[in-house]
Amino acid sequence: MNAELIKEQFPILHQEINGHPLVYLDSAASSQKPKVVLDALKHYYEWDNANVHRGVHTLGSRATDDYEGAREKVARFIGASHTEEIIFTRGTTTALNIVASSYGPAVLQEGDEIVITQMEHHSNLIPWQQLALRTKAVLKYIPLQSDGNVAPQDVEKTITSRTKIVAIAYVSNVLGVVNPVKQIAEIAHRHGAVIVVDGAQSTPHMKVNMQDLDCDFYTFSGHKMCAPTGIGVLYGKKHLLESMEPVEFGGEMINDVGLYESTWKELPYKFEGGTPIIAGAVGLGAAIDFLEAIGMDEIHRHETKLAMYAMDRLSEIEGITLYGPRDREVGLITFNLMDVHPHDVATVLDASGIAVRAGHHCCQPLMRWLQVNSTVRASLYLYNTEQDIDALAKALIQTKEYFG
Amino acid sequence: MQLDDLYRRVIMDHYKTPRNRGKFDNETLTVELNNPTCGDRISLHLVIEDDIVKDARFTGDGCSISMSSASMMTEAVKGRTFAEAMDLADRFSCLMKGEPAEFDDYEDIEALSGVNKFPARIKCATLAWNALKKGINEESKQ
Numbered sequence: 001m002n003a004e005l006i007k008e009q010f011p012i013l014h015q016e017i018n019g020h021p022l023v024y025l026d027s028a029a030s031s032q033k034p035k036v037v038l039d040a041l042k043h044y045y046e047w048d049n050a051n052v053h054r055g056v057h058t059l060g061s062r063a064t065d066d067y068e069g070a071r072e073k074v075a076r077f078i079g080a081s082h083t084e085e086i087i088f089t090r091g092t093t094t095a096l097n098i099v100a101s102s103y104g105p106a107v108l109q110e111g112d113e114i115v116i117t118q119m120e121h122h123s124n125l126i127p128w129q130q131l132a133l134r135t136k137a138v139l140k141y142i143p144l145q146s147d148g149n150v151a152p153q154d155v156e157k158t159i160t161s162r163t164k165i166v167a168i169a170y171v172s173n174v175l176g177v178v179n180p181v182k183q184i185a186e187i188a189h190r191h192g193a194v195i196v197v198d199g200a201q202s203t204p205h206m207k208v209n210m211q212d213l214d215c216d217f218y219t220f221s222g223h224k225m226c227a228p229t230g231i232g233v234l235y236g237k238k239h240l241l242e243s244m245e246p247v248e249f250g251g252e253m254i255n256d257v258g259l260y261e262s263t264w265k266e267l268p269y270k271f272e273g274g275t276p277i278i279a280g281a282v283g284l285g286a287a288i289d290f291l292e293a294i295g296m297d298e299i300h301r302h303e304t305k306l307a308m309y310a311m312d313r314l315s316e317i318e319g320i321t322l323y324g325p326r327d328r329e330v331g332l333i334t335f336n337l338m339d340v341h342p343h344d345v346a347t348v349l350d351a352s353g354i355a356v357r358a359g360h361h362c363c364q365p366l367m368r369w370l371q372v373n374s375t376v377r378a379s380l381y382l383y384n385t386e387q388d389i390d391a392l393a394k395a396l397i398q399t400k401e402y403f404g
Numbered sequence: 405m406q407l408d409d410l411y412r413r414v415i416m417d418h419y420k421t422p423r424n425r426g427k428f429d430n431e432t433l434t435v436e437l438n439n440p441t442c443g444d445r446i447s448l449h450l451v452i453e454d455d456i457v458k459d460a461r462f463t464g465d466g467c468s469i470s471m472s473s474a475s476m477m478t479e480a481v482k483g484r485t486f487a488e489a490m491d492l493a494d495r496f497s498c499l500m501k502g503e504p505a506e507f508d509d510y511e512d513i514e515a516l517s518g519v520n521k522f523p524a525r526i527k528c529a530t531l532a533w534n535a536l537k538k539g540i541n542e543e544s545k546q
Contacts, residue, residue, distance in 0.1 A: 341467035343442060343528060351407045360443040367443065373465050374443040402407070403468075
């Protein structure tokens with residue numbers, strides 16, 4: 001694949017910031033959107049917009065077809081067995097909260113265990129913390145190796161017959177490690193637990209397959225994979241989703257409403273109360289078409305190669321501390337530069353047109369594990385090039401001189 | 405964008421050699437504040453007598469803007485009555501909004517005027533001042 005040609009298709013990337021060409025290295029926070037996705041949104045609103053699943057009129061049918069067509073694309077994209085296993089949500093956070101608030105209380109007894117890791121994003125940590133507090137379940141952490149990796153033997157030691165839920169990120173949004181989710185799923189299942197996977201940082205960057213991973217729940221956000229904000233996905237195995245109660249009640253999700261009791265629609269609608277995120281789903285469908293046309297394996301190869309190049313270039317800079325393992329499988333590079341505060345680094349980089357993230361990356365427990373208050377993070381996507389990394393390295397050297 | 409608007413020599417001086425960094429044995433109160441979006445933390449230590457800020461020190465961790473602002477604030481606020489300290493804090497708020505504000509009594513603060521051109525950094529600069537206002541409000545209630 002040719003990243004230069006791909007970059008051409010992202011209108012936002014062709015502008016100057018503070019007198020320099022924009023170098024966007026914050027895709028793990030939110031990716032940019034290609035023209036085809038923007039066009040799909042525009043087309044939807046200009047030609048097909050209406051509410052879904054109720055209008056008899058033509059626009060209502062078109063909007064319904066667009067929305068359900070997007071669901072089919074998502075199901076195929078992640079290898080779900082059934083289209084109704086795809087629930088559209090606002091994003092990963094909402095998807096994880098649905099599992100924690102609907103599935104959690106139904107299966108947990110006092111003293112049962114929820115197992116997570118210290119590298120989780122707050123959205124895959126606080127819902128379980130709250131669930132544990134409410135149900136008097138025990139929240140347990142799989143210890144991390146010194147480089148941040150999760151070792152299967154530590155998973156074996158942490159999960160017991162009292163474990164009911166294991167929740168883990170496929171890819172860490174800070175350390176850039178890829179967790180052995182398939183192995184962890186096997187261990188969880190052997191102990192009668194389900195596995196919930198936070199796929200926010202994996203789905204945009206690599207091929208994922210629900211049958212291969214055998215995870216019970218899988219969640220991700222559209223906006224990190226070229227789609228608009230406000231759309232995300234909860235995948236769940238059909239028998240699990242069927243056994244669960246809805247968490248939001250209202251229109252669209254009901255079968256029969258009485259004065260004192262009501263019944264719910266079948267999957268996936270019982271989890272999609274209210275007018276759904278129709279345009280968002282259309283945008284997500286267009287983003288999936290765009291990514292699949294390039295090829296997820298191609299994208300993954302490009303990013304891994306670029307991440308290794310970045311690790312090589314950045315490690316040449318004296319005074320830099322790179323966090324996580326040396327070898328990269330994904331395009332996430334987290335670092336600190338001498339004792340210059342990450343905010344100051346990010347401000348100086350911005351003056352050169354380079355966008356990075358500075359802060360705790362919604363991972364305060366992981367920051368404590370790393371024994372830092374915050375870090376700088378450069379995150380890559382399919383439109384980034386070696387020139388972007390060169391610009392970053394050059395600007396970091398200037399930052400050092402500025403604060404040295 | 406001129407980086408020097410933000411990182412003036414005075415700011416770097418306060419960042420690299422902060423004034424009043426530390427605690428007291430006899431402090432009246434400690435105010436802890438953090439900026440949850442970036443992880444900056446400050447603890448402001450105040451010695452108060454008869455509604456006067458007798459002395460001020462700070463501890464914590466943060467960027468050059470938040471730490472230099474804390475250094476300047478603790479310098480400027482020493483010996484002020486509560487009313488004077490609140491007036492100083494109000495003038496600082498004006499400075500952050502890009503409104504006219506004078507600091508004849510402690511000119512170093514004016515070096516932070518460039519921060520208002522960097523919206524993402526205003527919260528860094530105001531952290532220590534918010535701690536001061538919180539501390540005075542708590543003490544005034546008693």
